[in-house]
Amino acid sequence: MSNKTIQVDALESEAIYIFREVVAQFEKPVLLFSGGKDSITLVRLAQKAFYPAKIPFPLMHIDTGHNFPETIEFRDRLTKELGVELIVRNVQDNIDSGRVKEETGRYASRNMLQTETLLDAIEEFGFDACIGGARRDEEKARAKERIFSVRDDFGQWDEKNQRPEVFDMLNGRIDLGQNVRVFPISNWTELDVWSYIEQEGIEIPSIYFAHKRKTFVRDGMIWSADDDVVYRDEEEEVVERMVRFRTVGDMSCTAAVLSDAVDIVKVVEEIRDSSISERGARIDDKRSEAAMEKRKQQGYF
Amino acid sequence: MKVLKIATAGSVDDGKSTLIGRILYDTKSLTDDKLEAIEEKSRQRGFDYLDFSLATDGLVAEREQGITIDVAHIYFSTPSKSFIIADTPGHIEYTRNMVTGASTAQASIVLIDARNGVVEQTYRHFFINNLLRIKDVVIAVNKMDLVDFSEEKFNQIKGEIEYLASKSEYKGQNLTFIPLSALQGDNVVEKSENTPWYKGETLMHHLERLDLDDIDDVSQTRFPVQTVIRPKTEEYHDFRGYAGKIYGGNLAVGDEVAVLPSQTKSKIKSINFFDKEFQEAKRGSSITVTLEDNVNVSRGDMLVKVTEEPKITKQLDATICWMDKEPLQASQKYYIKHGVNDAQAKITQLSSIIKTDFSGIEENPSALELNQIGDIQLKLSKPLLVDSYKDNKSNGSFILINPKTNSTVGVGFIR
Numbered sequence: 041m042s043n044k045t046i047q048v049d050a051l052e053s054e055a056i057y058i059f060r061e062v063v064a065q066f067e068k069p070v071l072l073f074s075g076g077k078d079s080i081t082l083v084r085l086a087q088k089a090f091y092p093a094k095i096p097f098p099l100m101h102i103d104t105g106h107n108f109p110e111t112i113e114f115r116d117r118l119t120k121e122l123g124v125e126l127i128v129r130n131v132q133d134n135i136d137s138g139r140v141k142e143e144t145g146r147y148a149s150r151n152m153l154q155t156e157t158l159l160d161a162i163e164e165f166g167f168d169a170c171i172g173g174a175r176r177d178e179e180k181a182r183a184k185e186r187i188f189s190v191r192d193d194f195g196q197w198d199e200k201n202q203r204p205e206v207f208d209m210l211n212g213r214i215d216l217g218q219n220v221r222v223f224p225i226s227n228w229t230e231l232d233v234w235s236y237i238e239q240e241g242i243e244i245p246s247i248y249f250a251h252k253r254k255t256f257v258r259d260g261m262i263w264s265a266d267d268d269v270v271y272r273d274e275e276e277e278v279v280e281r282m283v284r285f286r287t288v289g290d291m292s293c294t295a296a297v298l299s300d301a302v303d304i305v306k307v308v309e310e311i312r313d314s315s316i317s318e319r320g321a322r323i324d325d326k327r328s329e330a331a332m333e334k335r336k337q338q339g340y341f
Numbered sequence: 342m343k344v345l346k347i348a349t350a351g352s353v354d355d356g357k358s359t360l361i362g363r364i365l366y367d368t369k370s371l372t373d374d375k376l377e378a379i380e381e382k383s384r385q386r387g388f389d390y391l392d393f394s395l396a397t398d399g400l401v402a403e404r405e406q407g408i409t410i411d412v413a414h415i416y417f418s419t420p421s422k423s424f425i426i427a428d429t430p431g432h433i434e435y436t437r438n439m440v441t442g443a444s445t446a447q448a449s450i451v452l453i454d455a456r457n458g459v460v461e462q463t464y465r466h467f468f469i470n471n472l473l474r475i476k477d478v479v480i481a482v483n484k485m486d487l488v489d490f491s492e493e494k495f496n497q498i499k500g501e502i503e504y505l506a507s508k509s510e511y512k513g514q515n516l517t518f519i520p521l522s523a524l525q526g527d528n529v530v531e532k533s534e535n536t537p538w539y540k541g542e543t544l545m546h547h548l549e550r551l552d553l554d555d556i557d558d559v560s561q562t563r564f565p566v567q568t569v570i571r572p573k574t575e576e577y578h579d580f581r582g583y584a585g586k587i588y589g590g591n592l593a594v595g596d597e598v599a600v601l602p603s604q605t606k607s608k609i610k611s612i613n614f615f616d617k618e619f620q621e622a623k624r625g626s627s628i629t630v631t632l633e634d635n636v637n638v639s640r641g642d643m644l645v646k647v648t649e650e651p652k653i654t655k656q657l658d659a660t661i662c663w664m665d666k667e668p669l670q671a672s673q674k675y676y677i678k679h680g681v682n683d684a685q686a687k688i689t690q691l692s693s694i695i696k697t698d699f700s701g702i703e704e705n706p707s708a709l710e711l712n713q714i715g716d717i718q719l720k721l722s723k724p725l726l727v728d729s730y731k732d733n734k735s736n737g738s739f740i741l742i743n744p745k746t747n748s749t750v751g752v753g754f755i756r
Binding site for chain 1: 615621735739742747
């Protein structure tokens with residue numbers, strides 16, 4: 041017995057449409073998977089776009105080596121369940137070979153180093169479309185990003201010379217050596233993503249829910265006290281707090297928030313009432329007002 | 342959640358950034374950290390007010406020059422609806438950005454400075470709203486506080502716009518006039534005590550009340566096939582699904598359809614969305630369908646109801662907005678992308694340039710420059726399945742792509 045009438049939600053319908061355009065217009069797409077809520081949402085949308093066939097492209101994780109262990113465990117389990125190929129490329133390899141230099145000091149982070157590893161991997165596999173979970177509401181340089189964003193050989197974003205995107209027509213024509221970054225959930229907000237995760241019952245890594253964690257406070261933000269990864273002055277005191285993470289980047293650049301939201305219903309409530317934006321807990325954006333735009337020009341997502 | 346996309350255009354001088362900032366602030370959509378950043382930057386620059394354009398001008402060049410260059414997207418929500426504002430600069434050199442922003446909008450806000458009344462920019466913005474056939478247009482008469490909330494001034498502007506509307510080709514538009522002060526918040530979210538003569542709604546109340554179903558154009562069903570889904574697994578050995586998004590109307594199991602351009606007839610066997618089947622799917626839905634018969638269908642083909650066929654043609658008459666520095670000239674060749682379908686196109690005639698200030702047309706021009714709008718004729722390398730833009734927006738529009746640069750150089754509206 042089949043159900044009566046379906047009206048696919050506008051944002052979900054748009055994302056599915058974009059996924060199908062990617063597969064039709066490109067030869068070697070890849071989904072960039074970080075283990076965060078946005079890329080997990082992308083995976084569900086990709087499943088829906090091609091069901092009952094499997095997701096017709098691999099997932100790739102650029103591993104900084106500073107990820108939360110919970111994220112890595114989750115990543116491996118999810119890709120196994122889906123039966124899709126998972127490609128992992130490590131920032132550590134580039135550090136070991138001396139291609140990139142690791143930052144040191146209080147605010148050291150491997151976030152910037154991901155770019156080099158990503159560009160190497162794009163070249164290694166010949167990917168012509170890289171699908172990512174960036175959203176325009178996250179940050180104001182991202183608000184200017186196209187759904188199909190053309191990058192040159194160096195992965196550079198030419199923000200002043202972007203293709204106009206009219207109606208829902210997506211122009212994926214590129215020259216050899218260029219590639220396109222694709223953002224199917226461009227028009228979603230943080231709350232849209234969380235509501236979707238709730239509605240669909242999508243599993244997400246445990247660090248998104250409130251849990252007890254050893255932490256310390258710096259610059260008014262709460263950091264995970266993992267001495268191997270996060271730089272900490274001796275006088276910065278470690279205290280166990282009830283926290284959760286709103287975004288899942290590296291341990292070294294992602295701050296926690298105090299929270300009692302132990303399940304998805306409470307998380308959605310918390311986001312709805314929140315007076316701080318999600319990128320407010322990302323130290324990588326706080327380096328300067330143009331931090332994101334600069335990183336994107338260099339090939340960052 | 343329902344989403345309403347709104348286009349705005351105008352310069353900082355109109356108080357547009359202030360209006361958007363006011364909406365964000367009054368709907369509590371500006372988080373504390375973003376507000377603090379705006380406060381700090383405004384102070385640094387020596388402003389004695391909050392410069393809300395700092396929240397939306399995302400590029401270094403935009404902040405340096407104090408102008409919006411590109412389309413900015415602003416997101417906020419109320420308990421009943423989500424809103425996306427596509428905000429563009431209103432000057433003539435940004436016509437292409439305005440068209441881009443307006444192309445996905447269901448409603449539009451035209452901002453007018455009450456002191457200056459209707460100016461050249463208002464004409465252009467109004468023209469684009471008509472060209473794109475945006476059904477709900479709000480004429481926001483701003484800075485009413487600077488004209489002592491004068492009803493007479495407001496009515497004078499209203500009269501001028503109504504006269505303009507009477508001259509325009511598109512008659513289905515709903516015009517709503519609202520007297521505002523974005524700076525002081527009059528009639529933005531809260532009803533103003535300064536305009537007792539105004540009996541209408543506040544801006545936000547109006548936007549919240551707009552019924553999305555009414556403002557979407559309803560027309561004949563068009564189902565362009567994006568990709569064919571063949572799982573090739575044991576369980577789904579014979580599954581052959583056609584994936585796409587429905588435009589115009591609905592599609593139901595049992596509907597008799599024609600596969601275009603081959604015109605093979607079949608019936609809808611199933612409508613699938615993820616792991617469930619449905620009897621009917623509404624327009625706007627990205628779904629997968631299967632057919633009763635084993636017919637040949639591939640990307641770019643279109644399923645339509647048998648009595649509702651579009652025009653199958655190798656020649657197009659269209660109005661085009663040019664978006665590239667290299668001008669359009671007759672006899673040039675481009676790629677055309679019509680929905681998910683591609684072909685080659687040759688410009689056979691450039692008949693006129695249409696003035697966006699309603700001052701008429703220039704006949705037989707030699708070229709169409711960046712940001713100009715004109716009428717052209719095209720010859721196509723293969724037949725496309727088209728409607729006129731006024732009958733079906735998605736199936737009546739196309740883009741042109743420069744084969745040398747791969748850039749999108751123009752957007753066309755089929756007549």
